[in-house]
Amino acid sequence: MKQFTSHIDFSLTKKRFRMMGKNISQFRSNSIKIFLAPVVICLSLMFCTDQNAENGLTPIELRSSFIGGYYKSEPILYIKEEKATYPPYYPFDPILHNEEGEIFTGKRTFYSRSPKNPGWEDHIKDGIITKTVYLNKKMIESNRVAYQLYEYEDGRYVTQTSYDSNDELIQRIEYTENSTRNYSPDGQLTSYGYTEIKDGNRWTYQKAWYPNGNLMMEIESGRDSSGQQSIWVSYDEDGNIKRQTRIEDGELIQEEN
Incomplete structure (x- = not known):
């Protein structure tokens, strides 16, 4: 096994992991790409404009897309200022308001900024997103998902089901406040991630499996x-370790078989 070490600032860590992800994606099947897409979507950044101090609302105007670039919301909707933070595996705050502070029902569309093209459309009822329809052909081709449906319990977002253009189930995701589970159409667990607090610090864990059941990463x-x-740690389909990358006290260590 080859081992490479170097010292890095942690500010570069995310960039290095993204590069690793690109390399791994080259040998993944479509089912693996489907696993990655919702994870990226769930981690998409929300960007806020100036807060409306009078009614305690925070506008949600821009979102990053998993195919790159930022998309602007029309109309711009708002969340309550005290609800502006959300758990790491909770993609968005479900209660959306208009600029008058009223709970919103209707549709909002996210457009690319230059040129202005529609990316996706959210269907919202009583402030809760019930459906997302992708309008961008590249987005649909990238992860095979044409639309997604959301389920809620006690006002909390708990499941997301994704479908292709033929209304065939692509995958199902189940959420709690600190975990997410992805399932294939036949009910097989394809990935699992969760967070926990250790000595006051947040730790994140993620596992993904090949269709044959062997651990992928x-x-x-x-x-x-x-x-x-x-x-x-990444594995081949036979369960053999392909690569290990570690960060120990700021030291980047890569090992390849």
Whole structure:
């Protein structure tokens, strides 16, 4: 096994992991791409404009897309200022308001900014997103998903089901406040991620499996008294380790078979 070490600032860590993800994606099947798409979507950044101080609302105007670029909302909707933060596996705050502070029912569309082309459309009822329809051909071709349906319990977002253009089920995702589980159309668990607090620090864990049931990758990342600690291990379909990447006290260590 070859081993490479180097010292890096943690500010570069996310960039390096993204590069690793691109390399791994080259040998994944379509089902693996489907696994990655919702994860990226769930981690998409929300960008806020100036807050409406009078009614305590925070506008949600821009969102990043998993195919790149930022998309602007029309109309611009708002969340309550005290609800502006949300758990790491909770994609968005479900209660959306108009600029008058009234709970919104209707549709909002996200458009690319230059040129202005529709990306996706959210169907919203009583402030809750019930359906997302993708309008961008590249988005649909990238992950085979044409639309997604959402289910709620006690006002909380708990499931997301994705369908292709022929209304065939692509995958199902189940959420709690600190975890997410992805299932294939036949009910097989394809990925699982969760967070936990250790000594006041948040740790994140993620696992994904091949269609044959063998582990495809596992990620563990968090901080301890020594600093940032992370490990990313990828496997081939026979269960053999292909690559290990670790960050130990700021030291990047890569091992390849």
